[in-house]
Amino acid sequence: MTANNPVPQPKKQAENPFSVLLRLFFLLVFDLGSGWFIVQAVQSGYLQLAAVVGVVFLLVNLVLLLPQAYAYRWMVTGLSFLVLFTIYPMLFTIYIAFTNYGDGHLLTQQQALAVIEKETYLPKTGKSYKWTAFKAADNSYALWLIDPDGNTYLGKVGSALVPAKPGDPGIGQADSNGIPTSIDGFTRLNPILAATDKELPNIKFGEAGKTIQIRSPSEAAELKPRYAYDPAANTLTDQENGEVYNDVNGTYTSRTSGKAIVPGYRAVIGFQNFVNFVQSPALRGPLVQILVWNFVFPTLSVLSTFSLGLAIALMFNDKDFPLKKVFRTLLLIPYTIPSVITVLIWRGMMNPDLGIINHLTKTWFGFSPPWFSEPIWAQAGVLLVNLWLGYPYFMLITSGALQSIPADLYEAAKIDGANSWQAFRNITLPLLLVAVGPLLIASYVYNFNNFGLIYLFINGGPPIVGATTQAGHTDILISYVYNLAFASGGRGVQYGLASAISIIVFFIVGTITLVQFRFTNMWEEVSKNV
Amino acid sequence: MSKLASTYQNLRSSQRFMNRVSLVIKLVIAVILVVFSVFPVLWIFSAALDPTSQLGSQSLIPPQAGFQNFEKLFNDPLLPFWKWVWNSIKVSGITTILSISITTMAAFAFSRLRFAGRITMLKAILLIQVFPNLLALVAIYLMIEQTGHIIPWLGLETHAGLILVYLGGSMGINIWLMKGFLDTIPRAIDEAAMLDGATNWQIFTQLLLPLLRPILVVVGILAFIGTYGDFVLARILLSKAENYTLMVGLALFTNNQFAQNWGPFSAGALIGALPVMIIYLALQDQIAGGLTVGAVKE
Incomplete structure (x- = not known):
């Protein structure tokens, strides 16, 4: 690579006055628009949103005005989107995790008091x-x-x-x-x-x-x-019976009766969500199960898809294989269909009463697997569908990697008297794992958060008996988070708790990836290419 | 004939025999695998043409094949199918064009310009990819909801809001891909243009873009299909049936009476999947190439 060679830069030219005008005009429009947005956001109480738009405002102005930042003008749009829709949501997730944001706590304190004062x-x-x-x-x-x-x-x-x-x-x-x-x-x-x-x-x-x-x-x-607000003490007093409600983590609660006034407001409550996540026995039950399955599922998925993909690639590595191209194209088909559609198709085909798969197993084996009601069959079903979805990817990857293993290694092994299993075990597999190792880990991380499959195929079911939140035997953390936040089945949305769990997933995924960087030399490889 | 020679002959023919047996076994396995991979597609094809349109009564070769399911799908007022298709094409198309523009321009800077923070930025882009934005879905939802209170046409239920969220991912791995392609174009070309007094913008638009066009088409198609196949973000941000993208709309079928609506669903699934499938199979070599970039040492 020529990365370290000096690169000739264009001669300093006076910038075309038209392009200067265009740039300044664009900046003016942008500043007016984003400035207006920031004022509106502050007035609505969305301080975090106002702050991030403020950051983008500064970024764009610096980049477009400073001549030293010329190169960044080429990517200022992308950087703004990156800040707004990738980095900010991560930080905002962290913030929400430390609040009680959710049903009953959707409003700011001011808005909540306004509602309460109407009582x-x-x-x-x-x-x-x-x-x-x-x-x-x-x-x-x-x-x-x-x-x-x-x-x-x-x-x-x-x-x-x-x-x-x-x-x-x-x-x-x-x-x-x-x-x-x-x-x-x-x-x-x-x-x-x-x-x-x-x-x-x-x-x-x-x-x-x-x-x-x-x-x-x-x-x-x-x-x-009904309620009189005392701003100094931050308490509400019930005018009918004189009961005093104190502010407890964003909920006005009576010390004497324990009653709470609805709505509360969203407040920072510290580590309460994490404590609930770990301690509450009602949550702990499904959580341990979900966590175990969350590691079992990607492990088995990666193992099964990689093995099948590799087996097919090995089979086709034989030069005399007839109709190789046709077979490969047909075997690639699962990869070519949007996975949402294939998951739904499988869901229909595995319908226990009417689906073709159960119809066939009944005819052949006299048994109809209860894919959607028995935990173990549900898990097997999810893995089977994921095998179908995933093996073509590894077929593509490994057949490419196989061709890059030098043939003289095999010849040398043959001369030393190695049989084909030994050659595979000692030459093919180690070399292959070096080449596709990062992709295996990427696939693991992908499946660790494979929300689409779990949600569309079975929606996390069958339900775990006795769980206080909606949780099922095939739920992974991310689908559990989704249910907590958006589809709570009458229990109310819990953005705070959902975000706390998201952060735990952030940590797990981050650790896996760091370990990958540490134990493979991928990072160094990558750094050489920049 | 010497004994040695006959032994050699036997050995050779038996080896040929063994080769043939193993080939037959491989062929059988290949056929079984093909059945495994193709069957669902054939099944959905036959379901789409089966006029009984029910999951239970379907057979692989429907006795009175016809297009009743398609008619049912197109005329159901509760399922605005073509609206979904249009929404999907609109959202994916706009996202693709904008994100490819963003990516290519940034990749140009990374490939051709030298500036402070260049390597740090490239590494940071890679690191951020570790955390899929799926994990921040609660925050994204709340952010778009809040934005909608200020600018209604960017809020929940709007395609503009969804496109913005998709664009947040455009400073991603594609920049590395595109930068890799740009690096393969010899610098001598732009150096010559520079001597003639061309600006960076002229070099980018008039020299490099035409050379990149074939790759841009492939990357663009892949980006389009990627957005087209997204489910989660569209599901969270859009909740009215008329705003759905095709993937969210098709998932709606499973809500109730999936077995009875199997026929129309299959027809819709077929329309949603076939174009993508054909494009993929036509581009399979380029895709395999793109996938293995960085993974397999050439």
């Missing part, structure tokens, strides 16, 4: 009205209200109370009690009907914040905010 209760005492109910044909209601001073109002849902008198336009004449006999569009309910109406006591009349609700057959009253 109201019906005070036992205080200003009250006498009421008469009216009902319309479309089942909406109106209230005729009389306050203690004798003022009368008409109350409807969603709009402010209107001072009204019997005989006003649209309102009928007063009866002996001073209550209008009719209101246009509504019919008056007699006291018995009104008292037995099931909906009426739950309806909040009037405009938001000053709503009126029926308290008893004779009284309606204005609702009051």
